[in-house]
Amino acid sequence: MNPLVADRQAVVNFGCRLNIAEGEAVRAAVREAGARDTIVFNSCAVTDEAVRQARQAVRRSLRERPGADVVVTGCAAELEAERFAAMGARVVANDAKGLAGSYRAEERDGASTSSARTGIEEHSLPDPFALSLSKGRSSSSYTPALSGADHARAFLGVQTGCSHSCTFCATVMARGTARSATIEAVLGAARTAIDRGQREIILTGVDLASYGDDSGTSLAALVEALLALPIERLRLSSLDPGRIDDALFALLTQEARVMPHVHLSLQAGDDMILARMKRRHRRADAVRLTERLKAARPGLAIGADLIAGFPTEDETMFANSLALIDDCDIVFGHIFPYSPRAGTPAARMPQVGRAVARTRAAMLREANAARRQSWLDAQVGSRAAMLVERDGLTGHAENFAPLTRIAPAEPGSIVPVRLIGRDGDRMIAA
Numbered sequence: 001m002n003p004l005v006a007d008r009q010a011v012v013n014f015g016c017r018l019n020i021a022e023g024e025a026v027r028a029a030v031r032e033a034g035a036r037d038t039i040v041f042n043s044c045a046v047t048d049e050a051v052r053q054a055r056q057a058v059r060r061s062l063r064e065r066p067g068a069d070v071v072v073t074g075c076a077a078e079l080e081a082e083r084f085a086a087m088g089a090r091v092v093a094n095d096a097k098g099l100a101g102s103y104r105a106e107e108r109d110g111a112s113t114s115s116a117r118t119g120i121e122e123h124s125l126p127d128p129f130a131l132s133l134s135k136g137r138s139s140s141s142y143t144p145a146l147s148g149a150d151h152a153r154a155f156l157g158v159q160t161g162c163s164h165s166c167t168f169c170a171t172v173m174a175r176g177t178a179r180s181a182t183i184e185a186v187l188g189a190a191r192t193a194i195d196r197g198q199r200e201i202i203l204t205g206v207d208l209a210s211y212g213d214d215s216g217t218s219l220a221a222l223v224e225a226l227l228a229l230p231i232e233r234l235r236l237s238s239l240d241p242g243r244i245d246d247a248l249f250a251l252l253t254q255e256a257r258v259m260p261h262v263h264l265s266l267q268a269g270d271d272m273i274l275a276r277m278k279r280r281h282r283r284a285d286a287v288r289l290t291e292r293l294k295a296a297r298p299g300l301a302i303g304a305d306l307i308a309g310f311p312t313e314d315e316t317m318f319a320n321s322l323a324l325i326d327d328c329d330i331v332f333g334h335i336f337p338y339s340p341r342a343g344t345p346a347a348r349m350p351q352v353g354r355a356v357a358r359t360r361a362a363m364l365r366e367a368n369a370a371r372r373q374s375w376l377d378a379q380v381g382s383r384a385a386m387l388v389e390r391d392g393l394t395g396h397a398e399n400f401a402p403l404t405r406i407a408p409a410e411p412g413s414i415v416p417v418r419l420i421g422r423d424g425d426r427m428i429a430a
Contacts, residue, residue, distance in 0.1 A: 268310060390411045
């Protein structure tokens, strides 16, 4: 969570990088509305734990700030609008959370706590998974979301929604079908980040690799357009491995300003589980892709999303996912235990149980930590270009290795460093 507080206004972000970027749009909308004594929870629904944390935070705010306008938006708000409203919060839809009108006094005063829902669609479809594919949001383009100036790196949301139907995912129900910002709008947001001195931009989205599917362009075309600007470092967030075409592969491996760090939404390392997830790649595809990436650009770091304990996963299937960490040289793992999301097909499959899922997630994290530490140790004695964060001491190398300087440097600068050791999960830079 990241509280952004001013004049009794607060925006608290949960979850992904896209939410962080959109949180800045929420903060701007709250300020434009002239709202006072308002707290907005920009929620996440990727796991049931994320939703639980949002509920807990809302209850605490309602208890500790009586009379405040407590607003819930984001994916959890879309999926559990009635529940949050019944708690006494006001619910704002994802598509309305960046609009000042959602936070004006008349919106608050005109809503009762039992039905305080701004922009949430009424529907009678019995299956929310079917609803997600029929919302028809793809008719409108997405407005780029740019994070604040409080970090040396800027998160730039360029796409939202997803037109796939992975059986475990509730995000598609909350975000609707895929839609992209125009290239011109993205360039405008990128110029803002450049003008305020942010020297690295991270592109993010719900299904980033599908950028442009709804408008006849592509992620590679967007990256090429951005590289025409004086951007010093460009990084891409999670990519569907099945959507990395030749043009995007060339940019990831040949363009020096595109950072040598690729994060893939692999989810599992067993073909049967991938099929039951309705993923669009198989294990051999993931291994082959990472081998090609690293052969074309030595030193490139691989990250991956992995789910442990998916329904029907047995010990052999899990072993295939565990081995994927070494087979794909995954050094940055976003690993979490499967949790059933209401309305998704996976929730109706035979479950392995939460305890088993948590144990397997811990095993994946342990294997990933060992792989990451070996990778970091191998970099001792090498040199890197460090983007220094606002504290003047921490930052990241081009390959996303986390660094800590032994002496302060100018915040926001990119400085050459020598890596002289490792302290836990961070490299020591001189």
